């Protein structure tokens with residue numbers, strides 16, 4: 001049977017049915033619709049004002065690749081300028097290839113690129129070194145927890161270096177729904193309370209962050225990358241299989257099979273959740289070491305590095321200290337930062353608790369990238 005006609009232009013043959021609506025579209029109309037929806041998300045949410053210098057967290061994966069491509073298309077309409085910022089976590093056999101993809105994108109799209117490395121920022125610690133350290137303490141599954149905190153800090157630092165006024169990450173709707181599920185599974189009312197919205201306004205001196213793809217499904221992100229013939233890195237990080245996020249992803253797939261709207265329902269539920277004041281985290285203060293927002297004496301990143309430097313990584317996660325929980329990378333290889341607290345959340349948990357609804361990746365970490 002021949003493909004139906006495109007429901008939008010009524011001229012070309014349809015190339016796909018949109019996963020959510022079932023609408024049959026040709027490739028041109030699908031890509032135009034996808035870009036228009038991202039534009040609407042940015043404009044309606046007032047995420048990126050004219051004149052903004054936007055640091056795009058670039059991992060080389062599909063989500064950040066699509067985000068950078070779409071924002072580059074929209075930049076003239078929005079009046080913004082873009083700067084790619086990539087984080088080198090120091091993961092042998094993985095990050096080098098992903099960074100090569102980012103460099104190709106920057107060259108092809110003529111966008112400036114800055115790379116910041118954990119080793120340079122965090123006293124020589126790379127993720128491989130952290131993994132070796134935590135493996136010795138029986139906490140090797142916590143790699144993404146550590147990484148989520150450090151990555152958020154590194155992306156913020158990279159954005160400041162290039163004079164950015166805003167930070168964007170490539171989290172899509174599936175990433176956000178996974179985070180909501182993880183927060184439910186952990187019973188993390190505080191993170192659920194601040195989990196909605198499209199980003200964080202930048203309290204305590206942090207740069208405003210947002211996720212323009214938060215309402216786009218992972219399937220459509222993949223379709224857009226395919227139809228635009230985008231070059232991205234598709235291998236999974238060597239530490240990703242250990243992450244708790246994988247279980248939430250499996251559960252979400254089951255839910256979606258029974259209820260196709262499950263992903264967006266979860267995203268919107270996070271926006272609507274109204275929890276009791278007692279469930280909200282305490283007002284943030286400042287880290288006594290680096291000055292970042294923190295709910296304790298030290299922010300998550302400083303506490304984590306402190307534990308690593310003392311050979312006691314468990315100090316920063318787990319026992320006796322509610323804070324870093326295990327999470328994992330959003331998307332198989334998407335940006336690995338955690339989602340930010342909601343733009344409208346008046347008192348999100350500590351800045352050191354900036355995490356996705358907790359993800360850019362994570363874990364119930366209270367600090368975000």
Ligand code: SF4
Nearest residue numbers: 144147237239329336
């Ligand atoms: Fe870091 Fe992502 Fe790898 Fe986890 S999966 S260790 S968050 S790069």
Ligand code: ZN
Nearest residue numbers: 287290299302
């Ligand atoms: Zn600190």
